[in-house]
Amino acid sequence: MSLTADVKAELITVRDPRPTARVAELTSLLRFSGGLHSIANRVAVEAELDSDVLGRRVARDLVELYGVRPELVHVQGSGTRSGSHYAVRVIEGGETLARQTGLLDQRRRPVRGLPNKLTTGSRGDLAAIWRGAFLAAGSLSEPGRSAALEITCPAPEAAMALVGAAHRLGIPAKAREVRGVPRVVVREGEAIRAALSAMGAERAAAEWDQMRQRREVRAGVNRLVNFDDANLRRSAQAAVAACARVERALEILGDEVPDHLREAGDLRLAHRDASLDELGHHADPPLTKDAVAGRIRRLLAMADKKAETDGIPGTESAVPAGLED
Numbered sequence: 193m194s195l196t197a198d199v200k201a202e203l204i205t206v207r208d209p210r211p212t213a214r215v216a217e218l219t220s221l222l223r224f225s226g227g228l229h230s231i232a233n234r235v236a237v238e239a240e241l242d243s244d245v246l247g248r249r250v251a252r253d254l255v256e257l258y259g260v261r262p263e264l265v266h267v268q269g270s271g272t273r274s275g276s277h278y279a280v281r282v283i284e285g286g287e288t289l290a291r292q293t294g295l296l297d298q299r300r301r302p303v304r305g306l307p308n309k310l311t312t313g314s315r316g317d318l319a320a321i322w323r324g325a326f327l328a329a330g331s332l333s334e335p336g337r338s339a340a341l342e343i344t345c346p347a348p349e350a351a352m353a354l355v356g357a358a359h360r361l362g363i364p365a366k367a368r369e370v371r372g373v374p375r376v377v378v379r380e381g382e383a384i385r386a387a388l389s390a391m392g393a394e395r396a397a398a399e400w401d402q403m404r405q406r407r408e409v410r411a412g413v414n415r416l417v418n419f420d421d422a423n424l425r426r427s428a429q430a431a432v433a434a435c436a437r438v439e440r441a442l443e444i445l446g447d448e449v450p451d452h453l454r455e456a457g458d459l460r461l462a463h464r465d466a467s468l469d470e471l472g473h474h475a476d477p478p479l480t481k482d483a484v485a486g487r488i489r490r491l492l493a494m495a496d497k498k499a500e501t502d503g504i505p506g507t508e509s510a511v512p513a514g515l516e517d
Contacts, residue, residue: 195332199388199396203323204246206392211257213320216310218253219293220324223350224343226279228295228302235287237295239280239328240267246327247278258292260285305349311357318357323391325354325376332384332396335404341384345374363387405439405510428465433511435464438488440510441495444502453494456487 208214225239241247244266251262265279282289290296294307305311310321329344345351351367351374358365358378363386365378378387381404388397438457442449449457459471472479479487492507499506 195334195396195400196330198399199330199332199393200242200246200327202393202396203327203391204243204249206323208316208320208392210316212313213316214253214257215293216313216317217320217324218250218257219295219307219310220321221250221328222293222324223295223306223328224325224346225328227346228290231281231283231286234283235290235296235300237282237286237289237293241278241280241328244278247280250280254280254282254289258289260289304347306353306357311353315361318361319390319392321354321357322361322387326391332388332400335381335400335407339379339381339384339404341378341387343376345376348374350374351376358387361386361390363390405436406512431464434488435461436510436512437492437507440505440507441491444495444499444504444507445491448498449491449494453487453491456484457491459484460488 208217222237222239225241227237227239229236229238239247239250241250244264247264251264254260254262260282261284262280262282265281266276267279268276287296287300291298294309295303297303306321310317325343326341330342331344332341333339343354345354345367348367348369354376355365355367358376363378364380364383365376365387367374367376369375378384381401385397385401385404388394388400438460442454442457455475456471459474463471463474466474467481468484469481471484472481475484496506496508
């Protein structure tokens with residue numbers, strides 16, 4: 193499965209029991225997957241989705257939340273959309289549903305963005321908006337220089353509404369247009385992880401972050417081939433391995449890290465190529481080389497002990513094969 197499919201498979205299982213969140217997710221999903229159509233001179237609500245599992249879930253939510261009976265249709269791909277997909281349609285009572293979900297305003301005009309009552313809701317509602325939008329039109333690429341979490345939007349107003357919701361969640365998202373199609377993009381590694389976590393894809397967020405860290409370590413290893421001096425190369429290898437172990441240690445311990453050990457770990461990650469003596473000079477107040485080394489050793493030992501207790505990989509697991517700590 194692709195990263196995008198993995199994320200969507202996890203998000204389909206997320207069920208926020210609060211009615212406002214369920215409405216926010218369903219409305220967002222409808223808006224970003226098709227929205228309104230005119231069929232036989234009647235307003236119809238239609239969503240085009242990638243899987244029958246998601247289609248059945250949307251149909252069930254429409255019945256439970258609005259009492260309408262949608263039809264679920266398997267559609268063969270054509271034109272710009274390859275592969276088969278599924279359409280959830282509400283024709284009978286479509287206009288009433290469109291008004292109830294805020295896709296039509298009081299004057300029967302289509303809402304080009306998202307209903308204001310949703311974008312000004314609670315954090316749970318804002319997360320549900322993003323979850324629905326991603327399920328409808330989201331994608332996630334692999335970590336790297338061009339890594340991005342993107343959502344294709346039906347209109348610039350919808351993109352701006354999604355960006356506003358992201359900012360209220362503390363996620364730096366941007367709206368942009370690619371070949372005439374509005375998109376919302378999240379690019380920074382930490383921001384992508386935060387977006388996945390906010391939507392409820394906790395497992396995918398953790399796996400994506402591990403892939404990102406491994407790629408960064410490999411990138412550091414690849415830079416070593418440019419070092420001519422063997423001693424410098426060994427020193428750089430040790431720095432890469434040490435940083436990998438420290439990152440893993442901070443991940444294992446989370447909020448349990450003592451402040452003085454976290455500071456030592458943060459120093460190591462902020463100055464990856466510095467010697468222990470140089471790290472001591474960067475500390476505030478300054479520390480001796482031995483003090484820095486001792487704190488980092490205690491950080492790693494504490495993390496490895498917790499990893500052993502919890503039955504999870506320790507700090508050594510983060511070091512690429514062939515590197516010496």
